[in-house]
Amino acid sequence: MGAFEEIKGKAKEAVGDLTDNEALQAEGEAQKEKGQAEREATQERAKAEAHEKKADAKEAEQDLAERAK
Numbered sequence: 001m002g003a004f005e006e007i008k009g010k011a012k013e014a015v016g017d018l019t020d021n022e023a024l025q026a027e028g029e030a031q032k033e034k035g036q037a038e039r040e041a042t043q044e045r046a047k048a049e050a051h052e053k054k055a056d057a058k059e060a061e062q063d064l065a066e067r068a069k
Contacts, residue, residue: 002038009035 009032016025 002035002040002042004035005038006032006035009033 009028009030012028013025013032014028016022016028
């Protein structure tokens with residue numbers, strides 16, 4: 001979703017540059033930045049989920065070690 005917003009924003013920004021339309025340039029820049037933020041947030045969520053799964057695996061490993069005593 002973020003990548004698509006980023007592409008749309010870049011396109012609007014480029015059209016605004018070509019037509020000397022400052023409002024369209026600003027809209028495109030804002031949309032591009034929104035897309036970048038969405039993409040970065042998605043990447044960070046994926047990293048967090050991977051860390052949570054790793055922590056869950058370590059917790060299960062710890063539980064097994066405690067039961068083996």
